[in-house]
Amino acid sequence: MDINTLEYAQKLDSQDQLASYRQEFYLPEQKIYMDGNSLGLLSGRAERTLLELLDSWKTLGIDGWTEGANPWFYMAEQLGERMCTLVGGKESEVIATGSTTTNLHQLVSTFYKPSGKRTKILADELNFPSDIYALQSQIRLKGLDPDEQLVRVKSDDGLTLDEKRIIEAMTDEVALIVLPAVLYRSGQVLNMKALTEAANEKGIPIGFDLCHSIGAIPHELHDWGADFAFWCTYKHLNGGPGSVGGLFIHERHFGKAAGLAGWFGSDKTKQFDMDHKMTAAADAGAYQIGTPHILSLAPLIGSLEMFEELGMERIREKSLALTSYMLECIEGELSDYSFGIGNPIDSTRGGHLLLLHEEAARICQALKAEGVIPDFRAPDGIRLAPVALYNSFEDVWHTVQILKRIMKDETYKQFPNERGVVA
Numbered sequence: 001m002d003i004n005t006l007e008y009a010q011k012l013d014s015q016d017q018l019a020s021y022r023q024e025f026y027l028p029e030q031k032i033y034m035d036g037n038s039l040g041l042l043s044g045r046a047e048r049t050l051l052e053l054l055d056s057w058k059t060l061g062i063d064g065w066t067e068g069a070n071p072w073f074y075m076a077e078q079l080g081e082r083m084c085t086l087v088g089g090k091e092s093e094v095i096a097t098g099s100t101t102t103n104l105h106q107l108v109s110t111f112y113k114p115s116g117k118r119t120k121i122l123a124d125e126l127n128f129p130s131d132i133y134a135l136q137s138q139i140r141l142k143g144l145d146p147d148e149q150l151v152r153v154k155s156d157d158g159l160t161l162d163e164k165r166i167i168e169a170m171t172d173e174v175a176l177i178v179l180p181a182v183l184y185r186s187g188q189v190l191n192m193k194a195l196t197e198a199a200n201e202k203g204i205p206i207g208f209d210l211c212h213s214i215g216a217i218p219h220e221l222h223d224w225g226a227d228f229a230f231w232c233t234y235k236h237l238n239g240g241p242g243s244v245g246g247l248f249i250h251e252r253h254f255g256k257a258a259g260l261a262g263w264f265g266s267d268k269t270k271q272f273d274m275d276h277k278m279t280a281a282a283d284a285g286a287y288q289i290g291t292p293h294i295l296s297l298a299p300l301i302g303s304l305e306m307f308e309e310l311g312m313e314r315i316r317e318k319s320l321a322l323t324s325y326m327l328e329c330i331e332g333e334l335s336d337y338s339f340g341i342g343n344p345i346d347s348t349r350g351g352h353l354l355l356l357h358e359e360a361a362r363i364c365q366a367l368k369a370e371g372v373i374p375d376f377r378a379p380d381g382i383r384l385a386p387v388a389l390y391n392s393f394e395d396v397w398h399t400v401q402i403l404k405r406i407m408k409d410e411t412y413k414q415f416p417n418e419r420g421v422v423a
């Protein structure tokens with residue numbers, strides 16, 4: 001059977017054991033959503049737990065902190081425990097708190113101790129800008145010069161990183177390593193295990209940004225021996241815009257003083273003693289700062305259920321099947337239109353694909369006009385994320401067919417080749 005047919009896509013959907021989860025989500029009407037790696041969609045379960053939270057505020061007032069189905073005071077810890085399997089941490093090693101960037105600041109403040117000739121932070125030149133800004137400012141806070149102290153490992157092709165090169169850069173001048181788990185543009189999955197082993201051997205603390213990997217691929221952070229990790233929950237975890245992020249800290253570091261202290265990092269039995277001498281929590285909870293953003297935690301209570309029901313192995317398996325099918329359709333249908341493939345084509349790809357084209361900005365606009373939601377990454381990238389929980393093989397087929405039509409009819413030429421404010 002020709003794989004580039006609607007019938008074939010529908011056959012794949014009929015064999016898909018995760019297919020029923022699509023009904024859990026609000027899919028934008030008449031659209032094909034391929035942007036779950038930027039903002040995951042709302043599920044009925046996330047909506048329900050958010051509305052329940054509002055109701056607890058309505059009916060309980062201040063007592064909502066300790067009463068009701070989900071007492072607010074313990075929510076960050078409970079959600080941390082529930083996220084731990086997603087990152088391969090122990091329950092005590094994960095906390096729901098902050099955002100990606102604030103958690104990075106917290107962890108760098110905690111782990112970056114430049115001394116003697118060991119003063120540098122090792123990152124990479126493809127890292128997400130916010131992470132780089134945070135690292136630069138942390139270096140400045142130590143009275144050092146980011147141009148000298150921030151080492152960014154180079155990429156040969158501008159898309160992917162070579163782990164060997166990263167390991168070579170782990171010199172005795174490096175005080176801290178911060179790397180992405182999955183690169184936000186190309187979707188390359190870095191070999192976190194090998195990188196962590198090398199860093200551990202050299203005694204350099206290493207942490208990972210899991211923004212594009214949590215909910216997309218399995219992790220074994222505890223067993224690998226990673227020192228720390230941090231992430232957001234509004235991408236593959238579908239927590240909603242600005243939902244509370246998370247962090248992992250290996251238990252061997254429990255007791256390490258948080259760089260940025262605040263009363264919600266306290267031992268919960270002592271917090272309300274209101275003593276000026278802080279008694280920090282004995283686990284990952286110690287790296288919280290202030291009052292948790294309860295309304296932005298609430299959708300996760302419902303959303304995480306689906307990950308617990310399915311487990312990451314099955315989600316990853318479907319995700320790989322979707323992106324494999326998309327790659328096959330692209331190869332079969334788009335070969336005349338000068339697209340490049342920016343993602344690794346083997347299993348070191350994460351949950352999204354990166355198509356490269358000179359006219360990417362306006363091709364994205366044409367896709368949107370045709371009801372397909374991709375995202376554009378300057379200068380020439382189109383990211384497409386068929387998400388295991390709510391996208392179908394039929395979505396993938398339609399996306400490639402629509403893209404083919406846009407290229408064949410050159411309808412993208414009606415749009416300026418520029419990006420929007422939120423690309």
Ligand SMILES: *Cc1c(COP(=O)(O)O)cnc(C)c1O
Nearest residue numbers: 099100101128130184209211232
């Ligand atoms: C999405 C993303 C961020 C966003 O950081 P916020 O603090 O949540 O705004 C940071 N780093 C990476 C790699 C991301 O993909």
